[in-house]
Amino acid sequence: MTDTSGLTILGGKTETAATPDDAVIERVPNGSRETPYVVRFTCPEFTSLCPMTGQPDFAHIVIDYVPDAWLVESKALKLYLGSFRNHGAFHEDCIAGIGKRLVAEVAPQWLRIGGYFFPRGGIPIDVFWQTGAEPAGVWLPDQGVAPYRGRG
Numbered sequence: 302m303t304d305t306s307g308l309t310i311l312g313g314k315t316e317t318a319a320t321p322d323d324a325v326i327e328r329v330p331n332g333s334r335e336t337p338y339v340v341r342f343t344c345p346e347f348t349s350l351c352p353m354t355g356q357p358d359f360a361h362i363v364i365d366y367v368p369d370a371w372l373v374e375s376k377a378l379k380l381y382l383g384s385f386r387n388h389g390a391f392h393e394d395c396i397a398g399i400g401k402r403l404v405a406e407v408a409p410q411w412l413r414i415g416g417y418f419f420p421r422g423g424i425p426i427d428v429f430w431q432t433g434a435e436p437a438g439v440w441l442p443d444q445g446v447a448p449y450r451g452r453g
Contacts, residue, residue, distance in 0.1 A: 315376070317383040321398065324381040326406040328371040337410070337439045340372065341365050344382050351421070352389035359419045360392070363444040366403070366412040367436050373407050392418050396428040404432060411436045417446045 318324035344362040351358055362382070366373070381402075385395060396416035404412055413431035420426075435441055 315380060317380050317386070319384065319387070321381065321384045321388055321402070324384040325377060326381050326402065327374040327377040328407045329374050331368045331370055331372050334368070334370060337367060337436065339365055339367055339439050339441055341442075342373070342375065342378060344379075347382055347385065347395075347416070349385040349392075349395050350387060350389040352391060355389065356421065358392065358421060360395075361417045361446055362396070362399070363415045363417075363446060364399070364403070364412070365414075365441065365444070366407075367410040367439055369408055369410045371407040371409075373403060378403075392416060392426045392428050397430045400430040400432075415444045415446065 342362075342364040344360075344364075347360040347362045349358050349360075350356070364378075382399070388395075390398070396414055399416075400412060400414040403409070403414075409432075411432055413429070413435075416428040418426045418428070
């Protein structure tokens, strides 16, 4: 059984941080470290603000990673992603920033993130970031988000 005694978010009522910098990303030990596998998180309702207009931007985000010693605690990730709701940043900064933050917090063997933003001004913007070449020996499915045609 995984020791969760040091976690502060899991198992209790927790407020969403006001900013991504204030958000806490917690991690738990990977009990299957010797087995390479892919973990996928999907956030179909990601929201941030345009830094120029203050208008909301909406995206479907898919995060795939091959863990090493640590796993991302999912409730902490959900609250971290929710902290972007009132955060002004361009799509590219949001996606690259999320990827870099996760790498800094959990040091995965590999990570990729796809941000599929819904259009504003008639142009959808998709942003992709990853740490390096795809790892050998794991099944890495397509992220499953179609090119923009109404995203649904």
